Amino acid sequence: MSEPTRESLAAVLEEIALLLEVEGANPFKTRAYRNGAEIVRTHDEDIIALAKADKLGGIKGIGDALQQKLHELATTGKLEFHQNLRGNYPDSFFDLFELEGIGPKKVGALHKELAIDSIDALKKACEENKVAGLSGFGKKTEQKILEAISRREQFADRFRLDDCTIAAEQILDLLKAHPDVLRAQYAGSLRRSKETIGDLDFIVATSKPAELTDFFSKLEIVRDVIVHGDTKCSIRLENGLQCDLRAVSNDQFPFALQYFTGSKEHNVALRSLALKQGLSLNEYGFTAAGKSTQHDPIPSVHDERDIYRTLGLEFVEPELRENRGELEAADSGELPELIHWENLRGTFHNHTTASDGKATLEDMAQAAIDLGLRYLGIADHSKSSPQANGLHADRLLKQVEEIKKWNQSRGDELHIFAGSEVDILKDGSLDFDDEILAQLDYSVASVHNAFSLDEKAMTKRIINAMENEHITMIGHITGRILLRRDAYAINHDKLIDCAAKTGTIIELNCNPKRFDMDWRWWHKARDKGVICSINPDAHHPNQFQYLRLGAQVARKGWLRRQDVLNTHSLEEVQTFLTTPKKERKL
The missing domain is CATH 1.10.150.110 (DNA polymerase beta, N-terminal domain-like)
Incomplete structure (x- = not known):
């Protein structure tokens, strides 16, 4: 038991x-x-x-x-x-x-x-x-x-990033502990931090490949074995997730890791660049292409960085390898210094038992302290979400007073910002009037109903919220639930432009069922000057761990430390939130 x-x-x-x-x-x-x-x-x-x-x-x-x-x-x-x-x-x-x-x-x-x-x-x-x-x-x-x-x-054969990360790290620990493994890493779309994953890829360097594939096929978590060879083995876990192991030599390891990390489009572009320099690049190594190469002799490669260095490129982090301008930036020396999850000092958009959370304000605060955060934003639901026990104004203001008392007694450990996740109603109005919103430290405006509006109406609905001076940020901007519910129709371009114009933050909701706004839009939003807040939408203390995944997805969107509100110090955030909205700068 x-x-x-x-x-x-x-x-x-x-x-x-x-x-x-x-x-x-x-x-x-x-x-x-x-x-x-x-x-x-x-x-x-x-x-x-x-x-x-x-x-x-x-x-x-x-x-x-x-x-x-x-x-x-x-x-x-x-x-x-x-x-x-x-x-x-x-x-x-x-x-x-x-x-x-x-x-x-x-x-x-x-x-x-x-x-x-x-x-x-x-x-x-x-x-x-x-x-x-x-x-x-x-x-x-x-x-x-x-x-x-x-x-x-x-989506029957797709799995969420969080579930795949847990499985992959468990398997990777077992592989690294094997005495015949020299190096090991997971690859594929998980290493690139895609929001959903089809299967897991593992690369191991070993001089005994057959022993490793046999070991892999007999892991306790295996439901069935799909393929079992001397250098490759494919298994299926109890939840249906397929995992592939490729055993290679130590010399081949960096090439196999780069190749099987992908993406396919990135690899095609990288191989094309190599050919222009007289090199052929595949999962086994570099070879001369044709009679001559500008690389004579071909440099030794010990890790992935050497592959990119050989081709005259800065190292491209795995999250960026989608052939969306990363090779051009690597060639010109303009790759961003990406955010790390350790940069996060606090978080916004979190819930307590006052609405539909599973822990009290005290418990959420203590979990934030234990995680090493310096500040925490509480944004329980507003009254138009009765299914989430949304707060009416009297309960919200009572919570504001409770938070003030916390800050007076324990603010040196953790500062709590008093907020609300305010419903954006169908007509674009807000669930609380300005008089109530003005008494909060910040607010998150979100859509929770009437998802079937057309793109024009839904975009206007959200723009109305952005134009309110008391709305700090927009929550889960498309309302999608990965593998379950499609995003509602919005015009991302118009919303990004409006956020930049009004000084409204767009959150990266890093609950792994959402990852919303989608990473494909963040590079553009960043270049427009839109500020991001990485928020777990936590309903339980354990969900603060989603911040790690949020940082990974933010990296995929080309975000840097300076682009994200909650990488900044408490003092900087306090100044930011008390400055008139259109004048706010990080």
Whole structure:
């Protein structure tokens, strides 16, 4: 039995609440389990120890029945009530909750009325027009379900950057620990920090390639072996992610790493440049192309930097290798000095239990301190997001006072900025009036509904928010959910121009389900003078770790330290935020 954690206990309670809602249970009972999950996550004392000792009595929100269940969970690692509830459904049933726009009540209705227990069964029912006739559905909902299923199928072989990073680093540690490995690194689109990944590539330098491919094929995390040869092995993990290992000599390693990092377009351009200098470049090394070369003899290559140096180029960081001007910049000496995640000194756009966060203000602040941050922005949802327990003005101003008290007592450890994630309403107006917004340190304006507006209307909607002097930054500018929901239609060019003109920051929302604004637009925004804020949109202390991924994606967008608000000192940020919007400079 693995040791129970707060998160494992909370996850069980949340799944119970989900299944009870599916079954149409009393909403008070459902809410009790969700509240219980929240208490487990945020209670000040060691709730695992209290649950094991059966000493949860007296904690508000945890009644006798929940005390017994938490005791059973903490001591045995499982809960009979949960297992019996879950046992009513096949594993495929839980895939239904991953579809965009289908909540527990709709899943429950589909299961009750049509015995639907899988995505395949749901697709078939929609295609046969059986869903449209159900109460609360209709033809439009049926079509949206089919579109959600289509998106899921389209991205079935794609994985998010965070999931791939965790798997890759786990495998890389195992490879580096092998006694016959001289050098090892992951390559491919993960090394280039693409927002979604198709598969993982690993390169190892070794004098015993067959031993390494055999070792790779027998890793405990392997679900099945696709290909197993003396120098290459392909495996599939439990989640379906394919991983390829290539074993090469130590001399070949830098060439293989460069080649399999890609991108294909970057490599084609690099090989073309090599040919102009009389060299042929491939995954094994440099050779003379034709009868003569300007490189005589061909220089020795020990690492990737030597490859670029041989061709008269500055080293191109992996994130930039997309054939989007990086080779021209490397040739002219104009590559940017890219941001590093260690440059980040604080973060904005974070949530607490005041709205839909999973931790209290105190817990979020302590996690920021533990991470070494100097300042933290709290931007809980505004009132037009009731699904996220959005704050009305009175609750928001109460939170502002709470933050002031924190800064008076513990501001030397961490300064908290009081903000709000303010809904941009359908007509472009804001969820709070200027009088309320003026009492905040900053604000994040975001779209959370009416995603189907056309490009012109949606662009105007966001521009209206940018033109408000109290709006500091725009959150998740396209609303996309990677692998689940497409971006709504906007004109990036117009929004970037407006941000530059009005002094509005555009966030790089580094929650790995978003990475929004897309990295492909950041180079242009940077050149226009638009300031970025790398924000995790954290709803839990663990999600501050997304800042590392955010910096990687910012690097991919050619961003430098000076382009990002939250690389600056507390004093600089305070001055920035108290300066009239159109006059702000970093």
